[in-house]
Amino acid sequence: MAIDRSAIRALQERVYQANISLRDHGLVTATFGNVSGIDRANGIVAIKPSGVPYDQLTPDKMVLVDFDYNVIEGDLNPSSDTKTHVMLYRAFGEIGGIVHTHSTYATAWAQAMKPLPCYGTTHADIFYGEVPCTEVMREEQIKRDYEEETAVQILETFQHYDYRQIPGVLVACHGPFSWGDTPSAAVYHGLMLETTAQMASIALGINPRLAPIKQSLADKHYLRKHGKNAYYGQNKEEKE
Amino acid sequence: MAIDRSAIRALQERVYQANISLRDHGLVTATFGNVSGIDRANGIVAIKPSGVPYDQLTPDKMVLVDFDYNVIEGDLNPSSDTKTHVMLYRAFGEIGGIVHTHSTYATAWAQAMKPLPCYGTTHADIFYGEVPCTEVMREEQIKRDYEEETAVQILETFQHYDYRQIPGVLVACHGPFSWGDTPSAAVYHGLMLETTAQMASIALGINPRLAPIKQSLADKHYLRKHGKNAYYGQNKEEKE
Amino acid sequence: MAIDRSAIRALQERVYQANISLRDHGLVTATFGNVSGIDRANGIVAIKPSGVPYDQLTPDKMVLVDFDYNVIEGDLNPSSDTKTHVMLYRAFGEIGGIVHTHSTYATAWAQAMKPLPCYGTTHADIFYGEVPCTEVMREEQIKRDYEEETAVQILETFQHYDYRQIPGVLVACHGPFSWGDTPSAAVYHGLMLETTAQMASIALGINPRLAPIKQSLADKHYLRKHGKNAYYGQNKEEKE
Amino acid sequence: MAIDRSAIRALQERVYQANISLRDHGLVTATFGNVSGIDRANGIVAIKPSGVPYDQLTPDKMVLVDFDYNVIEGDLNPSSDTKTHVMLYRAFGEIGGIVHTHSTYATAWAQAMKPLPCYGTTHADIFYGEVPCTEVMREEQIKRDYEEETAVQILETFQHYDYRQIPGVLVACHGPFSWGDTPSAAVYHGLMLETTAQMASIALGINPRLAPIKQSLADKHYLRKHGKNAYYGQNKEEKE
Numbered sequence A, B, C, D: 001m002a003i004d005r006s007a008i009r010a011l012q013e014r015v016y017q018a019n020i021s022l023r024d025h026g027l028v029t030a031t032f033g034n035v036s037g038i039d040r041a042n043g044i045v046a047i048k049p050s051g052v053p054y055d056q057l058t059p060d061k062m063v064l065v066d067f068d069y070n071v072i073e074g075d076l077n078p079s080s081d082t083k084t085h086v087m088l089y090r091a092f093g094e095i096g097g098i099v100h101t102h103s104t105y106a107t108a109w110a111q112a113m114k115p116l117p118c119y120g121t122t123h124a125d126i127f128y129g130e131v132p133c134t135e136v137m138r139e140e141q142i143k144r145d146y147e148e149e150t151a152v153q154i155l156e157t158f159q160h161y162d163y164r165q166i167p168g169v170l171v172a173c174h175g176p177f178s179w180g181d182t183p184s185a186a187v188y189h190g191l192m193l194e195t196t197a198q199m200a201s202i203a204l205g206i207n208p209r210l211a212p213i214k215q216s217l218a219d220k221h222y223l224r225k226h227g228k229n230a231y232y233g234q235n236k237e238e239k240e
Helices: A005-024 A082-091 A104-111 A139-143 A146-157 A183-206 A215-225 B005-024 B082-091 B104-111 B139-143 B146-157 B183-206 B215-225 C005-024 C082-091 C104-111 C139-143 C146-157 C183-206 C215-225 D005-024 D082-091 D104-111 D139-143 D146-157 D183-206 D215-225
Strands: A033-039 A044-047 A063-065 A071-073 A097-101 A168-171 A175-180 B033-039 B044-047 B063-065 B071-073 B097-101 B168-171 B175-180 C033-039 C044-047 C063-065 C071-073 C097-101 C168-171 C175-180 D033-039 D044-047 D063-065 D071-073 D097-101 D168-171 D175-180
Touching: A005 A033, A005 A044, A005 A097, A005 A183, A033 A082, A033 A183, A044 A082, A063 A071, A063 A082, A082 A097, A082 A146, A082 A175, A097 A183, A104 A168, A104 A175, A104 A183, A104 D183, A139 A146, A139 D215, A146 A168, A168 A183, A175 A183, A183 B104, A183 B183, A183 D183, A215 B139, B005 B033, B005 B044, B005 B097, B005 B183, B033 B082, B033 B183, B044 B082, B063 B071, B063 B082, B082 B097, B082 B146, B082 B175, B097 B183, B104 B168, B104 B175, B104 B183, B139 B146, B146 B168, B168 B183, B175 B183, B183 C104, B183 C183, B215 C139, C005 C033, C005 C044, C005 C097, C005 C183, C033 C082, C033 C183, C044 C082, C063 C071, C063 C082, C082 C097, C082 C146, C082 C175, C097 C183, C104 C168, C104 C175, C104 C183, C139 C146, C146 C168, C168 C183, C175 C183, C183 D104, C183 D183, C215 D139, D005 D033, D005 D044, D005 D097, D005 D183, D033 D082, D033 D183, D044 D082, D063 D071, D063 D082, D082 D097, D082 D146, D082 D175, D097 D183, D104 D168, D104 D175, D104 D183, D139 D146, D146 D168, D168 D183, D175 D183
Parallel strands: none
Antiparallel strands: A033 A044, A033 A097, A044 A063, A097 A175, A168 A175, B033 B044, B033 B097, B044 B063, B097 B175, B168 B175, C033 C044, C033 C097, C044 C063, C097 C175, C168 C175, D033 D044, D033 D097, D044 D063, D097 D175, D168 D175
């Protein structure tokens, strides 16, 4: 099948813009952070190259890989997290973009090996319930392909959650991944994960015995912005 | 009654400027934040449109609604919090502007479901006593009109407080509202609520058994800036 | 005695620059912050006007007052804290500038009514021992002249400390004052008070039973930068 | 032996750029922070002058000293921490740059006199195990040459650690030092020490009984970026 080159260039541009936006939102420490996007018609993922500083990125440096992790163009190495991204695209059939960061507060929750509880409506507007934390990786997994096993951890966790309603996860001892319909939506969910992680950390300091909000309130807020009865924004397609 | 169009344009401009100022003070996360203003002579409220990014706002995009929530001009949807704003304008007859944000520390206190105690004179200069936190919304309220019920929660809370002396509130599990004589004053009170919420959070970390300041000191500070014997600023009208 | 006008203009310029620097260091919330300077030869204090936003300040707006609090030129009101400043200049004969802020962490310590312990050499480089916190103001003081009584609180506290070695104080339930040889040095000490207050707050979170550093280490660090045997910087006069 | 002047100028330029970068990363409070670099072929260390504000620095102001602490050119005093730097260069034969800061969170851990535990992969990517904290300096050491004894403290600590795998240390009651192959790498390690110290502080607030990550995971992450089997970045030489 011939690849649609203009579609691929547009994908690289979207992924590039999302990577820059990730940095501009303060979610990236040094080079710890990457965004990818997928063109499902062409079966191609575009992802940030590994270890390249943000100010040296350009759209055409976004590395193109297929679903078998092969680089299909260019001579830069893709992000070392590429296999994790690709496996999530294979399993989560409706997503169009993925973000991984070491953003400060979300990473601290991942280091604390705790799911992020839904303590308020800011959280409930985006995540329909707690943002889960994976199990710590098992010894035999660490010895296998580490980046594939990171995806395995996430997928095992999401046997009990709906990835369309909870567009993010904390990988224990590591940091957050988030996703969305587009690379830009994935960045937005990464930002909201960091923001709600910070609020939760402060709220817990004020009230150490704090419990999550009640389900009916979580329902109300999530469904006000999502699904067929949403009424937030200028039309039903708009989520931010 | 004919509407005074130049007064309405001036109102939109004030509300627009206050929304921009809200963002510039770092009080807005993504699009979580809105300012409204009222022209009581014309019975018109101007409010930020729902879900429109801050950098796409212009004065004429401020949506005009009447006291029955009808949009009286333009095709943008008003903020999803519009009913809350309008009900507060109906109940609090002396205010000219309202702000709602999810600013980090004030929201954390709201999530912790705790009133913000008056721990110091920074707080006492603006808020005459603790900033109250509403009750958590009851099941039957959530099923009714959510935004109206948010106002109901606030108004029930203010049966025990004077809205002119405490120009802000924490809505439990949600976030802060603030108000003032003008949209700009409401933004200022939102900023001070965030600032004092941060100070209180840190002070509580240093001294977990901290009690509010004594009443005589709160009186002194509040009355130094407010009321007929105020002596702060260049004249008695100036409060900031 | 004729006033030396060029000396006064130079004083206003120094005080203006120090006020701007205070804001640029992030030490000011809204208009909560002021710097003054003194010309002891002419017996004149220049101080920020009350409640004027920072971006409307100019050197000639710095209000000139004498030791009896009389405004000796211009029609702006001086800072409402002017009496506190003037009383400190009268009592602390070697200082040339005073700063008052509500900077976040230092104010939180003042709200917690705790002296700021010397937990490390950053503190010891500037403050020779803990930065004291005043007693809470007594009822009869609050009823008297509030700003004078704030100075009384500070001066009572400094009966047990040397203001030349500890150029700052926390006023209980209120916030920090700092001072120095010049307005600029007072700003620097205000910045270091905020910085060390933040470090102390975090350190206490990590180790809640933390004790101050031992005296010999405090001696070493303070005396490395201050006094006749100082060897830090390009010459003995330079302290920053 | 004739000194290679162009090599020395290049060293000063690298050290200057690294000092500016240190400030731009927000790691410096006032003038508390310095970077040095070494030219081992010529036996010369270039270091920031003592107490000179960052905006007055130029490459040629980087002070040149030899291994006996003699200033070999210029009339500025080198950083008061010069002896510490030089002793570390003598002991750690493979490093090319050293950084000392009072960055907020790393300094708070040093003030808390606690090693920084490896709570996650952000830490494990850079530091192979905990970042140690020295013992508090003993009385007889304080009386001797303070800056030399600071190095003695660090070197005693590193009898139990490999400086090539843990490029940083917390000096008890004082603050962090970091190092690397180049001045720029030392700055990067200083930034990562601050970042991981902040994450650790927050994680500990969320889970006060938090334990370090297991060794196998630390191995995996460290060795993914370091050593002969590294596969992160565009080639094996690249570490950031």
